[in-house]
Every structure is written in structure tokens, then in C-alpha cells.
Amino acid sequence: MITIVGTGAGGGLLARELAKNGIEVTILEKGPYIDSKDAFKYYNKYHPDIDLLATTCVGGSTIVAMGNMVRALDEELHEFGIDLSKEYKYVEELVDVHELDDSHIGRGTQLFLDAAEELGLNVSKMPKAIREEDCIQCGKCAFGCPVNAKWSAKDFVDKAIEAGAKLITGAEVLDVILYNMEACGIRYRQDGEIKILKTDKIVLCAGAVDSAVILKNTGLTGIGREIFFDPFVTVGGYLKDINFNTEVQMAGLVVGKNFVLSPHFSSFIRDNIPNDDVEDKDILSIMVKIPDETKGYVRTNGHVDKFNSIRDIRYIAEGVATAGFILEKAGVDPKTIGSTVYRGAHPGGTAAIGKVVDSNLQTEIANLYVCDASVLPIAPGKPPILTILALSKRLADYLINK
Numbered sequence: 001m002i003t004i005v006g007t008g009a010g011g012g013l014l015a016r017e018l019a020k021n022g023i024e025v026t027i028l029e030k031g032p033y034i035d036s037k038d039a040f041k042y043y044n045k046y047h048p049d050i051d052l053l054a055t056t057c058v059g060g061s062t063i064v065a066m067g068n069m070v071r072a073l074d075e076e077l078h079e080f081g082i083d084l085s086k087e088y089k090y091v092e093e094l095v096d097v098h099e100l101d102d103s104h105i106g107r108g109t110q111l112f113l114d115a116a117e118e119l120g121l122n123v124s125k126m127p128k129a130i131r132e133e134d135c136i137q138c139g140k141c142a143f144g145c146p147v148n149a150k151w152s153a154k155d156f157v158d159k160a161i162e163a164g165a166k167l168i169t170g171a172e173v174l175d176v177i178l179y180n181m182e183a184c185g186i187r188y189r190q191d192g193e194i195k196i197l198k199t200d201k202i203v204l205c206a207g208a209v210d211s212a213v214i215l216k217n218t219g220l221t222g223i224g225r226e227i228f229f230d231p232f233v234t235v236g237g238y239l240k241d242i243n244f245n246t247e248v249q250m251a252g253l254v255v256g257k258n259f260v261l262s263p264h265f266s267s268f269i270r271d272n273i274p275n276d277d278v279e280d281k282d283i284l285s286i287m288v289k290i291p292d293e294t295k296g297y298v299r300t301n302g303h304v305d306k307f308n309s310i311r312d313i314r315y316i317a318e319g320v321a322t323a324g325f326i327l328e329k330a331g332v333d334p335k336t337i338g339s340t341v342y343r344g345a346h347p348g349g350t351a352a353i354g355k356v357v358d359s360n361l362q363t364e365i366a367n368l369y370v371c372d373a374s375v376l377p378i379a380p381g382k383p384p385i386l387t388i389l390a391l392s393k394r395l396a397d398y399l400i401n402k
Helices: 009-020 036-042 074-078 085-094 107-118 153-162 208-218 310-329 385-401
Strands: 002-005 025-029 123-125 166-169 172-179 182-190 193-198 201-204 232-238 252-255 260-263 283-289 296-298 304-306 368-370
Touching (some): 002 009, 009 385, 085 385, 107 260, 153 166, 172 208, 208 296
Parallel strands (some): 002 025
Antiparallel strands (some): 123 252, 260 283
16 A cells, blocks of 8 residues: 555645556545635644745645646756656646636736737746636635636545545644654544554655655654745736736746746735725736745744845845836836735755655655655746646656556
8 A cells, every 4th residue: 555645736646646557545634625715724824934835735735826837947857867758748738738818818917928028038828727618717816716727636636536545634644654764654643643554655745844844753864954935026016907816817927047927916915015095906916936045944843944045035136126127018107016025835845856865756764755845956936836746647657667
């Protein structure tokens, strides 16, 4: 039996692939099985000084992600002998990655695309896994899709269960049980009771923070001493009746040398725009995201300490300045431009390939693997979901063949 801990991008696809190939699979998930429209209720709370976006529920953070699907870290993974070309193609077909139809490109997004092109920037539509025929264009992607028009790893968990996998929710994994340096079981807490599950192989897919805590509690060294979280701010300003807040979010993409930009509405932006009369419908805004340095660590209790380097601050400043130029070109009054606070998404790097796991994602403990953003060697600076899915497909094929 193979036990998978976590149901995000890594765990969901892994469970589907293994189960449909006749392998006995048990999935342990700390959170509950929910309706996607309720996902906003399950955002995690970390240390009060850290604003880090992640959810604990079946589907993990994919259930509140924007459906963005871009390839990341190809060259960096080649250095470890990992070529994901075949896996990318498989996953892209499986979840139907495509640019949105023009019918789902709103006025604000189109202004972003046109202004960026006029400024000579590297601009395109964002590849996504959204079903236009179901999408009602409500702008609530980050709260959980109210009509299930967006792919999430919960879809794969459902398929895994249909193929015979067993899902146990409310299971907080504490550590891995070892015998002669081999993983042979899992200790977890459910409804206040400590339980033990015997298993042949274990794959941790609980996310960069929880997977690191489990590895620490198991006794592995060097875990969680580095962490990235792809920091971002949202920059916006006044453009009367643009109604951008109801559009499909992040449907455009500008790739810079040190940052990426995407049209994005934040519920926090209004209070930071110097215009007393502004309403949400009058705001056009852009997310600025950078690949940060891995300066920080995860504590045994799950608290995250993160530090910003001078390079990180410079990259954010470059991106904010570029976003300002796009907003002004799009018709935003430059005197009204403001920004949200610095926040984090996509935490990773706590159990990196080449440091904690090998190219097959196995730790120094036999039969113990990790397959989530923990294993990414550096910050991608862009949505990592597609890369994690490709890594999961690669690991699934390895375990099936083995």
C-alpha cells in the first residue's frame, strides 16, 4: 500500500494515477472535504507577522488558486537530471490547459493586454484550466469557484476514490514511523485520538510548511532551513466603472526579467487608493510577483519566519514601477495609484531536490518521498501548480514501474 499525505496538486494527481493503475492507495488529509464555493473559510493562519496564502481542505491551495498553468524551472530541473517535457504534455492535455476565449477576457484585462503591448512588454494571455462553458465570470476565483468551473486537485481525488483509493479526512499527520531507516507507518491524530497506519511507501504532499514539520518530527536534519513564498503586491488605481472586480482574474501575463505581472483584483486594494469616492467597481489593478531568495525557515510548531533580501525589495520595486506604467497607459489616474501590503503565495523549497530529496523525490529514508512545492530548488516566481503536477506524474510513473 502507498499512503499519500495531502491532497493538493502533488497528492491529488499522484493518487489518481496510482489508483487507476490498480495500486492500493490511502490518502490522509488534515482538512475536510468541502464544496469549492466554501474554500475561503479554510485559509490557514500562520505567524501573525507572515501573510501567507494557503488552505487546508481536500484540494489544498489549488481550490483557491486562479487556474493558472505555466511551465516553470525547466532549466533548473535539468541540472538534476529531470526533464518534464513528456509529463507537461500529459498534464496539459489532462486538465485542458488553454488561453481563455475572448468571451472571458473582460474590459480591464483587455486594457492590461493592450497597454502592455503598447509599452513593448512581453505580454500574453495566461494559460488556464477553466471551463468557459461553466464559468460565470464573477471574479471570485480566489474564494473558491461557486460553480466548479475551475480545475482543482479535488477533481483528481474524486477520480482516485472512484478507482478504489481510500480517503481519510481530519487526519493530522504527526510523523513517520521508521524501522531500520525505512518508512513503515504513519502516526496521525484524528478527533483527538492518536492513530497508527502501517504502509509500504509514503509520499508527503502536505505543502511546504506541513511536509517540513512532518520531516522534522521524523528526525530528518536540514529540513525547513530555507523557504521561498513568491511574494507579491497588488497595485491599482481609479478607473470609473471598469468593473474589473467581476472579471476572471489573472487572465493576462507580462513576464519581466525579475518579475511577472498579471491583472488581479484584491479586496484589500480599495483602502490603499487615495480617493475617498472609489468603489471596488472603479479599480483596475495588477499583481506584481517575484522569485524571492530562500531566506527563512519553518519551525517545528509550523510557524514560518521569512526575511526579505535587498534583491527581493529591488525586484518588487521594478515590478511595481512597470505596473504603474501599464495602469497609466490603460487610463488609470496616476495620482490614485496605491498598493496592498507585501504578501506571500506558493511557499516552497523546504525539502529541495539535491538537498533533502533525490531526483526521484525520495528522502534519505527508504520508501519516504516528498512531492509538493517543498522539493522545488528555487522560487519559480510564477504559478508552480503545473510544475508540481508534472513532477507528480513523473513520480507516479516511477512508483508504478518500481
